Amino acid sequence: MSSLLAVLTGVLVGSLVNVFVNFEGRYKPLIKWYFTLYYQNAxxxxxxxxLGLIFYIVYTKYGTGFCSLSxxxxxxILFAASIKDIQNRIIPNKLIVLGLILGVILNCLFFSFGRIADSLTTFVLAGxxxxxxxxxxxxxxxxxxxxxxxxxxxxxxxQKTISVMIISFLASALFGVFSVLFKKLNRKSAMAFAPFVLFGVVLTIITG
Structure with a gap:
């Protein structure tokens, strides 16, 4: 996989994420509807x-293999979950199921049964x-x-999940404090947490 292919893959996946989070269950002229997403929605x-940029960073930093694919x-998944969480304060179960299935497949392809068991244990404990x-x-x-x-x-x-959790909680706490101080939120306001998990994962990717 070249750097350009990594970027193009990220752009394609980003397009699919946009279709997922914006599709309302009503069939419309597909091409017109798709380009309207970008015309009307920054x-x-x-x-x-x-996602194009993140895929590029992942590829150049980690190459190919389990780490990059995961x-x-x-x-x-986190981009889609973050948008849904901001919109409706709901994270669709289908995203979680997709992550679990792909996680099991990746572990089966790259690791032994023991490593798969460790991943499933982390899944259960973290959750x-x-x-x-x-x-x-x-x-x-x-x-x-x-x-x-x-x-x-x-x-x-x-190990990486613990890092993501710490970063996510710290980032959300800081955001909440500043939002209250600047009167953007009050102490009882609901706040989407998925974007902070995304931030934690991206920071973990960058810092390695």
């Missing part, structure tokens, strides 16, 4: 360009920790967020 341009799959926090906080952290972290654990493994 977010669609950001998603496509962002990062690429996870960032695509369980966040699920416990969700119940303790009485909805302060959504169940969908717990499932998203579990998906991250399946694809990245324990």
């Amino acid at each position: 977010r669609s341009i950001f998603t496509t360009a962002g 990062y690429m799959i996870l960032t695509a 369980g920790i966040l699920l416990s926090i969700s119940f303790v906080s009485k909805g302060g952290l959504g169940i969908g967020d717990a499932k998203l972290i579990a998906c991250t654990g399946m694809l990245l493994g324990a």
